[in-house]
Amino acid sequence: xxxxxxxxxxxxxxxxxxxxxxxxxxxxxxxxxxxxxxxxxxxxxxxxxxxxxxxxxxxxxxxxxxxxxxxxxxxxxxxxxxxxxxxxxxxxxxxxxxxxxxxxxxxxxxxxxxxxxxxxxxxxxxxxxxxxxxxxxxxxxxxxxxxxxxxxxxxxxxxxxxxxxxxxxxxxxxxxxxxxxxxxxxxxxxxxxxxxxxxxxxxxxxxxxxxxxxxxxxxxxxxxxxxxxxxxxxxxxxxxxxxxxxxxxxxxxxxxxxxxxxxxxxxxxxxxxxxxxxxxxxxxxxxxxxxxxxxxxxxxxxxxxxxxxxxxxxxxxxxxxxxxxxxxxxxxxxxxxxxxxxxxxxxxxxxxxxxxxxxxxxxxxxxxxxxxxxxxxxxxxxxxxxxxxxxxxxxxxxxxxxxxxxxxxxxxxxxxxxxxxxxxxxxxxxxxxxxxxxxxxxxxxxxxxxxxxxxxxxxxxxxxxxxxxxxxxxxxxxxxxxxxxxxxxxxxxxxx
Numbered sequence: 367x368x369x370x371x372x373x374x375x376x377x378x379x380x381x382x383x384x385x386x387x388x389x390x391x392x393x394x395x396x397x398x399x400x401x402x403x404x405x406x407x408x409x410x411x412x413x414x415x416x417x418x419x420x421x422x423x424x425x426x427x428x429x430x431x432x433x434x435x436x437x438x439x440x441x442x443x444x445x446x447x448x449x450x451x452x453x454x455x456x457x458x459x460x461x462x463x464x465x466x467x468x469x470x471x472x473x474x475x476x477x478x479x480x481x482x483x484x485x486x487x488x489x490x491x492x493x494x495x496x497x498x499x500x501x502x503x504x505x506x507x508x509x510x511x512x513x514x515x516x517x518x519x520x521x522x523x524x525x526x527x528x529x530x531x532x533x534x535x536x537x538x539x540x541x542x543x544x545x546x547x548x549x550x551x552x553x554x555x556x557x558x559x560x561x562x563x564x565x566x567x568x569x570x571x572x573x574x575x576x577x578x579x580x581x582x583x584x585x586x587x588x589x590x591x592x593x594x595x596x597x598x599x600x601x602x603x604x605x606x607x608x609x610x611x612x613x614x615x616x617x618x619x620x621x622x623x624x625x626x627x628x629x630x631x632x633x634x635x636x637x638x639x640x641x642x643x644x645x646x647x648x649x650x651x652x653x654x655x656x657x658x659x660x661x662x663x664x665x666x667x668x669x670x671x672x673x674x675x676x677x678x679x680x681x682x683x684x685x686x687x688x689x690x691x692x693x694x695x696x697x698x699x700x701x702x703x704x705x706x707x708x709x710x711x712x713x714x715x716x717x718x719x720x721x722x723x724x725x726x727x728x729x730x731x732x733x734x735x736x737x738x739x740x741x742x743x744x745x746x747x748x749x750x751x752x753x754x755x756x757x758x759x760x761x762x763x764x765x766x767x768x769x770x771x772x773x774x775x776x777x778x779x780x781x782x783x784x785x786x787x788x789x790x791x792x793x794x795x796x797x798x799x800x801x802x803x804x805x806x807x808x809x810x811x812x813x814x815x816x817x818x819x820x821x822x823x824x825x826x827x828x829x830x831x832x833x834x835x836x837x838x839x840x841x842x843x844x845x846x847x848x849x850x851x852x853x854x855x856x857x858x859x860x861x862x
Contacts, residue, residue, distance in 0.1 A: 368537050376676055379587055379664070385535055388605065391848065393593055395619065397426050400427050401425050401426045401427070401793055402427055402429075402488070402489045402490045402655050403416075403426055403427065403428045403433065403489060403491045403493065403789070403808075404430075404489040404491070404492045404493070405419075405428060405430045405431070405493045406432075406476050406492065406493065406494050406496050407432060407439065407494065407495035407496035407765070407767075408429055408430050408437040408438060408439055408470065408472070408495075409441065409497055409678045409748060409765065409778075410439060410441060410455065410459075410775045410778040410779075411439075411495040411764045411766070411767075411768075411778040411781060411782055412439065412493075412496075412765070413430070413437075413462055413463075414764075414778050414781075415493050415495060415748045415764050415782040415785060415786060416430055416462050417458075417459075417462045418786040419786050419789065420468060421790045422790050423793070426467060426661065427468075427808055428467060428469075428471075429468075429469050429809050430463075430469070430470050430471065431470075431471040431474040431476070431812075431823075432471070432472050432473075432474065432496075433473070433474065433496075434472060434473070434528070435461070435472040435824040435829070435853070436472065436824075436829055436832060437472065437826070438459060440497065440775075441453055441456055441459075441775065442456075442525065443521070443522055444521055444523075444525065444555045445525075445775075446521075446557070447524065447558075447566065447569035447570050447571035448557070448558075448561065448565065448571075450570075450847060455775060461837075463826045469824045469825070469826070470825060470826040470829065471812065471816070472824035472825070472828065472860070473821070473823050473857065474584065474816065474821060476728055476797070477728040477729060480816070480817060480819075480821075481729065481730070482728055482729065482730040482731055482761075483554050484815055486760060487805070487806075487811075488807060488811035488812055488815070489759050489760070489794070489806060489811075490760060490799055490806050490808075491762060491765070491789050491793075491836065492742065492760060492761055492762065493745075493762045493764055493768055493789070494731070494761070494762070494763045494764070495765045495767065496725075496767060497723075497725065497765055497767060498723035498724055498726075498738070498767070498771045499518075499726060500518075500723070500725070501518050501719065501721075501722070501723060501724055502671060502721050502724050502738075503514035503724040504721065506544075506670060506671060507672040507673065507683065507711075508672050508673030508674065511673050511680065511681060511682040512536075512681045513536060513540075513682040513715055514568070514682050514719065515535060515717070515718055516718070516719050517545070517547070517554075517719060517720035518549050518551075520555050520718050521555065522801075523535065523572075523575055524558060524571050524572060524575035524579075525571075525572070525849075526570075526575075526849035526851040527851075528853045528856060531851045531852045531853075534578075535578070535716065536577065536715070536716065537581065537583065537584055537716065538583050539583070539715055540583065540584060540715020541583060541584060541586060541715075542555075542584065542586045542587075542588065542713060542714040542715065542716075543559055543587050543715070543717070543718065544587075544588045544590060544685050544712060544714040545587060545588065545717075545718045546588065546717065546719045546721055547590070547591070547599070547719070547720030547722075548587060548590075548591040548599055548600055548664070550600050550604045550716075551720045552589055552600070552720035553589070553600050553604045553605065553607075553608050554604070555718050556587045556589055556608060556662060557611065558571075559584055559587050560584075560611055560614050560660050560662060561611060562609075562612055563576065563579055566579065566844070567843075568845060568849045569845065569846070570845055570846045570849060572849055572851055573682070573843075573848065584659050585659050586662075587660075587661070587662050588659045588663045588665050588712060588714070589662070589665060590665045590668050590712075591664075591666050591668070592669040592690055592796045593667065593701065593702075593703050594629065594692065595623055595646045595647070595664070595666055596625060596629040596633060596639055596642075596643050597632070597639070597692075597701065598639075598642050598643075598666075600642060600766040600772075601638060601642075602638060602641040603643060604680065605642055607648070608662065609645060609649050611662070614661065614662050615661045616650075617648050617662065617664065617665070619650075619666075620650060621714055622667060623646065623647050623650055624805075627644075627699075628692070628694065629643075629692075640704060646664065660760040665687075665712070667690045668688065668689060668690060669687065669688050669705065670687055671686045671688045671709065671719065673685055673686075674686055676713060681715065682714065682715065682716075682717055683714075684711045684712060684714060685711070685712045685714060685717060686711050687709065687710055687711070688705045688706065688707070688709050689705075689708040689709070689710070689713055690706060692704070693705075722771055722803060724738045724771075724773075725738045725740075725766060726737065727740075732749055732750055733748060738770060738850060739763075739765050739768060739769065740768065741755065742762075742763050742768055744758065744785070745768060745781075745785030745786075745787075745788045746758070746761075746762060746788050747761040747762060747763055757800075759797060760797075762785050763779050764778070764782050764785040768781060768785070769781060769849075778827075822861070824856075824860040828859075828860030831849075831860055831862060832850060832856055832859050832860055835850065836848055836849055847849070
C-alpha cells in the first residue's frame with residue numbers, strides 16, 4: 367500500500383501546478399472540480415479521447431489503462447514497418463501522456479485485473495477504446511488447416527506484438543501465398559512478403575520476422591477479392607505503393623477491368639474508388655518493369671468456398687474459389703457478389719485472411735455480436751440495440767469498438783471528438799457528478815485496487831525505459847529501433 371500512496375502523492379504533485387494555473391485564469395469553481403475519466407485502451411482512439419478531454423475540461427483527470435506494457439496500440443503493432451511517417455503521431459500522444467492530469471497504466475487488463483463494475487464505481491466516466499483484437503471467421507471447410515492465419519496475426523508477428531512472439535508462419539515450403547481481401551491490411555501483408563529485404567532491414571521490423579522473410583521461398587502472392595476493381599477496399603496511396611515495388615510483376619486480367627453502368631455510377635460518387643480503378647487499369651494496360659522472380663496477382667470476382675489440404679492432410683494446399691458476378695442489393699443499393707456455380711482451385715501453401723478484425727465483449731458490457739460493436743448513441747453506451755434501449759450512465763465508447771474496424775489512424779480523431787462532446791454535455795447537465803455522489807476517487811481508487819490485487823502496472827516512465835532501450839539497440843543495426851517482443855522482456859526493462 368505504501369508504494370501506491372507514494373505513486374499517488376507523486377501524481378498529486380504533478381497536478382497541483384495545473385490547478386493553480388486554472389485559478390489564475392479565473393475558471394469557475396465548478397469547472398475546477400475534478401472529473402475523473404478512465405480510458406480503456408491506449409491506441410489512437412484512446413489518446414485522441416484523452417487529448418480532447420484534457421483540452422475540453424480544465425478539471426478532467428484522465429487515466430489510460432492498457433493490457434499491454436506499451437502504449438499506442440495499432441500505431442506500434444499494426445502500422446507497417448515501412449510506413450514510419452504514419453508513426454509520427456506517437457509524438458503527439460507522448461505529449462498528452464506528459465500532461466500532469468494524465469497517467470498511463472500499462473499491463474492492466476480489463477476483465478482480469480479490474481472489472482468494468484469497479485471502474486464504474488471509481489470514475490465519473492469510463493471510455494472504452496480497446497479496439498478489435500480478434501478476427502472474423504470465414505466459416506468454410508478446412509479453415510483450421512495449418513498454414514492458414516489471420517492477417518492480424520501476421521502483422522502482429524512482424525511488428526513485435528508480445529502475443530505473437532512464438533508465432534512461426536512457414537514461409538519456406540511454398541512458392542505461392544494467397545491473401546484473402548483487398549483492403550489496406552491485405553496490401554500491407556502482401557507488400558511485406560514481396561518487398562526487397564534490404565529495404566525492410568532499415569525499418570523497425572522484428573529481427574526474427576526479417577530472418578524468416580529472408581529465407582522465404584514465396585514468389586507469387588495472390589490478392590483475392592469477392593468483387594471487382596471498382597470495389598477494391600484499399601486507398602490509392604497504399605495501392606500506388608504496392609504497384610511500384612521493385613522487381614515485382616503485377617498481373618491483372620484485362621477482362622476484370624471491364625466496367626458496368628453500375629460501376630461507373632459508383633466511381634462518379636467516389637473519388638477514391640475512381641482513383642483506385644484508374645491505377646489498376648493503368649498498370650494492367652501499361653505493363654511494368656520486371657527484372658525479378660516475384661509476381662503479384664490481383665484476383666477479382668472470386669470468393670473462397672473451402673480450403674483443400676495438401677498431400678500430408680494437415681497443411682493447406684489450395685483454396686477453392688467460386689466465380690462471382692455483381693448484383694444490386696435491394697436493401698443497401700450496393701453491388702454485392704453472388705456466386706455463379708463455377709469453381710477453380712488456386713494452389714498455395716500459405717493463406718492470410720484479411721477479412722476484418724473483430725472486437726470482443728467484456729463482462730457487463732452491452733455488445734452487438736453480429737456487428738462486433740458496442741451499441742451507442744454518439745459514443746454513449748446503450749443497454750441494447752432496441753428502440754427502448756437506455757443510456758448506460760457514465761459509460762462511453764470510441765474507435766473500432768464504437769463504429770467497427772474501419773478507417774485510418776486519423777479517423778479516430780473525429781470519432782473521439784464526438785464521444786468527448788457527449789461526455790462534456792452529460793457533465794454539464796449534472797449526469798456524471800450528481801450532488802449525492804461523492805464516492806468517485808479516480809486515480810487514487812485505481813491505485814488502491816491495483817495495489818490490493820498485486821497488479822504490477824507499467825507507468826509511462828516504464829514505457830520510456832523500453833523506448834530508450836529499443837532505440838539504442840536499433841542504432842547498432844541502423845534501424846529506428848529493435849523491438850522487445852516478449853512479455854517478460856518488456857516488463858523487466860520497464861521495472862528496472
